[in-house]
Amino acid sequence: MKQIVIIGAGAAGLMAAAIAGREGARVISLEKMNMVGKKMGITGKGRCNITNSADMSEFIKNTPGNGKFLYGAYERFSNTDLLDLLHSWGLKTKVERGGRVFPESDSALEVRNTFMKVLKQYGVKVHLNEPVQEIVVENNSITGVRTEKEFYAAHAVIIATGGKSYPSTGSTGDGYTLASGVGHSVTDIRPSLVPIVTKEPWVKIIMGLSLRNVEVSVISKGKTQASMFGEMMFTHFGLTGPTILSLSHTVGKLLRKKNSEPITISINLKPALSAETLDKRLQKDFELYSKKQLNNGMKDLLPQNLIPIIIELAQLDGHKPINQITKEERLRLCHTLQHMTVTVEGLRPVEEAIVTSGGLSLKEFNPKTMESKLVNGLYGAGEVLDIDAFTGGYNLQAAFSTAYVAAMHIIHGDD
Numbered sequence: 422m423k424q425i426v427i428i429g430a431g432a433a434g435l436m437a438a439a440i441a442g443r444e445g446a447r448v449i450s451l452e453k454m455n456m457v458g459k460k461m462g463i464t465g466k467g468r469c470n471i472t473n474s475a476d477m478s479e480f481i482k483n484t485p486g487n488g489k490f491l492y493g494a495y496e497r498f499s500n501t502d503l504l505d506l507l508h509s510w511g512l513k514t515k516v517e518r519g520g521r522v523f524p525e526s527d528s529a530l531e532v533r534n535t536f537m538k539v540l541k542q543y544g545v546k547v548h549l550n551e552p553v554q555e556i557v558v559e560n561n562s563i564t565g566v567r568t569e570k571e572f573y574a575a576h577a578v579i580i581a582t583g584g585k586s587y588p589s590t591g592s593t594g595d596g597y598t599l600a601s602g603v604g605h606s607v608t609d610i611r612p613s614l615v616p617i618v619t620k621e622p623w624v625k626i627i628m629g630l631s632l633r634n635v636e637v638s639v640i641s642k643g644k645t646q647a648s649m650f651g652e653m654m655f656t657h658f659g660l661t662g663p664t665i666l667s668l669s670h671t672v673g674k675l676l677r678k679k680n681s682e683p684i685t686i687s688i689n690l691k692p693a694l695s696a697e698t699l700d701k702r703l704q705k706d707f708e709l710y711s712k713k714q715l716n717n718g719m720k721d722l723l724p725q726n727l728i729p730i731i732i733e734l735a736q737l738d739g740h741k742p743i744n745q746i747t748k749e750e751r752l753r754l755c756h757t758l759q760h761m762t763v764t765v766e767g768l769r770p771v772e773e774a775i776v777t778s779g780g781l782s783l784k785e786f787n788p789k790t791m792e793s794k795l796v797n798g799l800y801g802a803g804e805v806l807d808i809d810a811f812t813g814g815y816n817l818q819a820a821f822s823t824a825y826v827a828a829m830h831i832i833h834g835d836d
């Protein structure tokens with residue numbers, strides 16, 4: 422009987438443990454926290470966006486951090502394979518807007534509990550509060566792992582320690598140290614899916630304001646580098662929300678180029694309207710409120726606290742009576758409504774990111790098996806690898822698929 426040690430009991434570690442247990446291996450799961458799947462419990466705002474119903478080619482497109490590495494894993498264990506498996510374990514799921522798949526109960530804890538039930542059923546031994554401190558290798562082959570308490574001999578070891586974001590969930594980057602201790606390389610560790618820090622002080626005034634149906638663009642060198650339609654929010658340091666988190670990948674890339682060109686974020690508050698239609702709309706409102714001051718004539722168009730900001734950005738006087746606003750001033754206002762611009766200062770740190778970009782270098786892992794090319798019997802799965810995807814269930818699917826492939830390869834070898 423093969424003895425397998427799995428380091429970390431997050432999404433990837435739990436899947437690997439369940440599959441290896443199901444296939445008849447003796448499995449020990451070592452988790453440093455006092456519970457398994459702590460991060461899984463907070464995913465999808467507590468609802469756990471397990472995967473996506475999109476075609477698997479869309480998964481690759483939605484994985485800007487080395488999506489192509491996942492072809493092999495997705496061929497062997499796709500979103501439908503995952504859902505079939507979870508359903509067979511008794512977890513009911515539903516599909517929402519954008520193909521996002523959630524548990525029917527809307528409870529991330531139910532997903533975690535399902536794994537705990539299955540691990541028990543397959544006799545997996547879970548050791549909580551037991552961080553792995555060293556991976557032990559002899560003659561380029563794995564012999565086991567060491568914790569403060571014990572040495573665990575193993576035929577195979579899977580590193581599933583996650584990335585470096587949200588360290589309170591246990592993902593503190595241990596896997597990078599453990600793997601580099603046995604010769605693996607670690608790429609640059611950076612935040613991805615992370616809020617953006619901006620320069621303009623007025624952002625603070627409207628912190629908490631959330632905007633829906635806006636188009637947000639990243640501009641550099643006078644060109645739009647990426648755009649997203651959807652929701653965003655102002656915070657005390659800058660911007661956050663779904664569009665911003667997704668665009669942070671592009672911003673991160675531009676920041677690394679370190680040229681002196683400023684990077685700006687342009688917000689189109691009325692993306693459904695052309696400049697001409699917006700101007701007509703504004704003229705209609707101005708007719709209606711012609712006797713009011715500008716400050717009081719835009720309430721049909723914008724949230725109240727945004728009005729003084731827009732007026733200032735358009736360099737207009739809010740106390741000016743609307744019937745005295747010139748055409749030139751009105752056009753300037755129109756332009757500001759579709760190009761509300763803030764300057765990027767940087768990204769929030771990796772600890773605040775939804776995922777970690779970078780990780781164990783993929784050059785040193787076989788994409789078909791997840792086995793290390795340097796150490797026989799050592800495998801990597803999940804976010805510890807240099808893989809990162811957008812929101813939509815793509816990160817958890819990557820963790821589940823890589824874990825599944827690793828566990829199956831350990832038990833059955835190359836089929």
Ligand SMILES: Cc1cc2nc3c(=O)[nH]c(=O)nc-3n(C[C@H](O)[C@H](O)[C@H](O)COP(=O)(O)OP(=O)(O)OC[C@H]3O[C@@H](n4cnc5c(N)ncnc54)[C@H](O)[C@@H]3O)c2cc1C
Pocket residue numbers: 428429430431432433434451452453454457458459460461463464465466469470471472551552553554581582583584586587590591592593594595596774775776802803804805813814815816817818820
């Ligand atoms: C707030 C938030 C919301 C998210 N929502 C979604 C979502 O809805 N859908 C989605 O697809 N993705 C989501 N993600 C991303 C997703 O949660 C991660 O990509 C995924 O959890 C990675 O799984 P993992 O098993 O590789 O790592 P983790 O889930 O981070 O698990 C790693 C585990 O290893 C343990 N560990 C670390 N070091 C050691 C050690 N030395 N010894 C033993 N154990 C160790 C940790 O304690 C942890 O339990 C979200 C992330 C965050 C932060």
